Each structure stands twice: as C-alpha cells, then as structure tokens.
Amino acid sequence: MSHPVECDVIIVGGGIHGVAAAYFLSKKGLSVVLLERDTCGRCASGVNAGGVRTLGRVLPEIPLSLASSQLWQTLDFLHGFDGAFVRTGQIKVAESEQDMQILRERRDLLAKHGFHHEKLIDKDQVRQIVPAIAAHVEGALWVSTDGFAFPYLIVQAFAHQARKYGAQIREQSPVNAIEKSGNHWRVSTPEHTIAGKKLLLCAGVWTAELARLCGEHIPVTPGGLMLMVTQRVPHFINPVLGATSRGLSFKQFANGTVVIGGALECEADARQNHAELDFSRLANSARIVTDLFPFLKNVSITRAWSGIDGYAPDHTSIIGPSASVDNLYYACGFSSSGFQLGPASGQYLAELITDHAPNPLHQGLLPARFC
Numbered sequence: 460m461s462h463p464v465e466c467d468v469i470i471v472g473g474g475i476h477g478v479a480a481a482y483f484l485s486k487k488g489l490s491v492v493l494l495e496r497d498t499c500g501r502c503a504s505g506v507n508a509g510g511v512r513t514l515g516r517v518l519p520e521i522p523l524s525l526a527s528s529q530l531w532q533t534l535d536f537l538h539g540f541d542g543a544f545v546r547t548g549q550i551k552v553a554e555s556e557q558d559m560q561i562l563r564e565r566r567d568l569l570a571k572h573g574f575h576h577e578k579l580i581d582k583d584q585v586r587q588i589v590p591a592i593a594a595h596v597e598g599a600l601w602v603s604t605d606g607f608a609f610p611y612l613i614v615q616a617f618a619h620q621a622r623k624y625g626a627q628i629r630e631q632s633p634v635n636a637i638e639k640s641g642n643h644w645r646v647s648t649p650e651h652t653i654a655g656k657k658l659l660l661c662a663g664v665w666t667a668e669l670a671r672l673c674g675e676h677i678p679v680t681p682g683g684l685m686l687m688v689t690q691r692v693p694h695f696i697n698p699v700l701g702a703t704s705r706g707l708s709f710k711q712f713a714n715g716t717v718v719i720g721g722a723l724e725c726e727a728d729a730r731q732n733h734a735e736l737d738f739s740r741l742a743n744s745a746r747i748v749t750d751l752f753p754f755l756k757n758v759s760i761t762r763a764w765s766g767i768d769g770y771a772p773d774h775t776s777i778i779g780p781s782a783s784v785d786n787l788y789y790a791c792g793f794s795s796s797g798f799q800l801g802p803a804s805g806q807y808l809a810e811l812i813t814d815h816a817p818n819p820l821h822q823g824l825l826p827a828r829f830c
C-alpha cells in the first residue's frame with residue numbers, strides 16, 4: 460500500500476468556506492489538501508443568490524460579517540471580471556408603520572451593541588435609492604457597502620488563488636473514512652489516504668455525518684432554498700432589495716434579469732442531495748415582488764432552482780475548534796446566509812488553525828455552545 464500524502468491541513472468540502480480557508484492557509488505557507496466529493500461550488504456555494512449582505516444578520520455573526528464586508532471590498536481577485544462583487548448596497552423596506560417600528564427597534568438594538576452599519580432611512584430617501592418603488596413603502600434599513608456577486612465564479616476565484624499558493628484541491632474525492640493515528644488525522648477517499656496535522660470540516664450539511672466519523676455530534680440539519688429568475692426587463696433597480704415582514708430578496712443583473720429569493724424554503728433530502736421546488740411558494744414570492752413593483756406584473760419567470768444549506772438549531776453559523784477533539788475545526792450551519800461570510804470565515808479559520816485562540820468577538824459562533 461502506498462504511503463499517505465502528508466500535509467499540514469486537510470480540508471473537507473469545496474464550498475466557499477473550504478476554498479477561502481484553503482486560500483488563507485496556503486498564503487500563510489501551510490501545506491493544504493482540500494478534498495471535494497464533486498466539483499468546487501457544486502452545492503449551496505455555487506447556486507445561491509450571491510447576496511453579499513451584512514444587513515439583518517443575527518448578532519453573534521455581525522463582527523465576522525463586517526470583517527467579511529471589508530474583504531469583499533479589498534481582495535483584488537474578487538473584482539474586475541463579469542460576475543465579480545458589485546457594491547450596489549442592500550435595502551430592507553418597511554411596507555407599513557408596524558414594519559417601521561420593527562426597523563427602529565432593530566436599529567436601536569444594534570446601536571446598543573455598538574453597531575451602526577444599518578442606516579434607517581425615510582420614504583424620500585428610499586425613493587432616491589429605488590425611484591420605482593411602490594407608493595406604500597414608508598422607509599427602510601440601508602447598507603451602502605453590501606452588494607452581490609456570482610457565487611460559482613467567486614468559489615472558482617478563491618480556488619484558483621489557493622492553487623497559486625500551492626494548495627492541492629482534489630475534486631471527485633468523496634471522503635468516506637476519518638481516523639486519528641497518533642497526532643495525525645488520516646482521511647480517506649476511495650482512491651487515496653491523506654495524513655494531516657489538522658482537519659477542517661466544512662462540508663455544508665454533510666459536516667454532521669463527517670463529524671460522526673470523528674466521534675462528535677454537530678447539530679446541522681438540511682434546509683432547501685429556492686430561487687427564480689425572470690426574463691430580461693429594462694433596468695429599474697440597483698440595490699438588492701428585501702422586505703421587512705414578508706420573505707423576499709431580489710436583485711436585477713446588468714443583463715436585465717431579476718433573481719428572486721429570500722427565505723424561500725422547500726423540502727430537502729441531504730442524502731439524495733435534492734431540494735424539491737415548491738411552486739406555490741414561488742408564486743407567493745412573485746406576488747410580493749409585483750406588490751412592490753406593479754409594472755412587473757406581466758413579466759415571465761424563465762427558470763427556478765434550489766439548493767441545500769446546513770441549518771444550526773439557533774440559525775447561527777458554527778465556526779471554530781471542536782470542544783473536545785484536538786486539531787479538529789468546523790465551519791458549517793450557515794442557515795441560508797453563509798456566502799457573504801465566506802472570505803472572513805476562511806481568514807479566521809486560518810488564524811485559528813495556526814494556533815490562535817478563538818477571538819472573543821466570534822465567541823457566539825463556537826461549536827462548544829452545543830455541548
């Protein structure tokens with residue numbers, strides 16, 4: 460039997476979190492082998508809505524999301540190609556006085572915790588940003604530094620950079636066994652065994668079954684999410700737009716098509732890697748769009764698709780070292796909004812793996828909260 464390939468860090472999963480971690484780790488000079496069952500970006504990270512959003516995050520994620528926002532603006536390889544990050548801003552509109560009250564309370568809650576990135580704006584300011592919005596909109600929360608990107612291309616950009624720094628990214632490599640031998644991990648696919656000092660599991664919802672191979676319980680469950688896209692329409696909106704009390708997020712691309720999603724949940728089967736489109740929910744979401752932009756009433760939907768994300772019980776990302784097993788790290792449970800976090804998650808994991816203690820700012824993300 461041939462000797463296992465040896466490296467500093469083995470990463471399982473080639474979604475945004477895996478490839479971003481591979482990039483930051485290999486840039487620090489560590490030898491990295493990333494094992495991806497299919498192709499990088501094949502799952503949630505390649506099919507999501509591409510929303511790059513600090514707006515509306517749960518409190519424990521905000522420091523990492525703000526750090527990620529900085530990286531989205533400054534990492535040069537995320538710019539300068541079709542599908543790169545576009546800073547359009549994201550806006551969450553209030554459709555009633557009750558919605559406005561929810562937004563005021565959100566602003567006050569964030570201020571209490573020292574966060575001021577979500578700005579409360581009035582109806583005139585909303586109209587300056589989105590002139591085509593329906594008359595009933597009362598105001599909004601607005602983050603000018605948010606935006607969107609084409610997710611699949613962003614995953615490829617990180618993978619490309621990671622390879623440039625020497626990371627081995629092995630696609631078509633499903634991990635089917637993990638064991639600890641002395642102070643090394645031995646991770647096997649049907650073809651190879653890789654030996655590494657540290658192991659990072661970031662395999663989306665499938666992290667739960669890989670954690671079991673390491674003797675741990677990571678409470679991530681599958682959730683399906685859907686998106687649909689319209690035919691091309693004349694340009695009418697720049698920012699990504701969401702509603703306060705109704706699940707909606709949508710954006711218009713430069714080619715005129717509009718992508719509609721936002722908490723559009725559906726049934727998911729992680730074993731089959733399948734999420735079933737629910738057409739009645741899609742129709743409901745399309746109706747919210749036409750309430751806000753009545754002139755879109757006769758526009759056709761040309762395509763709908765779905766993907767699966769891993770959900771944590773508290774809908775908050777799980778990032779950090781295992782609470783009980785040495786040299787084991789997790790990044791999973793992104794609960795429908797992990798794409799934006801990818802760059803900072805990769806950077807933070809690289810710090811943790813090179814022997815830094817968990818950052819108190821990201822305390823609320825630690826896997827230990829489920830022990």
Ligand SMILES: Cc1cc2nc3c(=O)[nH]c(=O)nc-3n(C[C@H](O)[C@H](O)[C@H](O)COP(=O)(O)OP(=O)(O)OC[C@H]3O[C@@H](n4cnc5c(N)ncnc54)[C@H](O)[C@@H]3O)c2cc1C
Nearest residue numbers: 472474476496504507508510634663766793796797798799
């Ligand atoms: C339809 C939809 C819309 C979304 N919209 C947004 C959005 O607008 N903004 C946002 O921030 N987030 C959004 N999300 C959420 C976001 O896509 C995810 O949170 C994020 O991509 C998760 O990334 P990941 O790297 O953890 O996992 P994944 O992208 O799921 O990657 C995990 C990888 O692990 C691999 N893998 C699994 N098991 C094994 C194994 N045994 N061996 C080797 N490899 C394995 C898989 O093949 C997969 O490629 C959306 C998600 C969906 C589905």
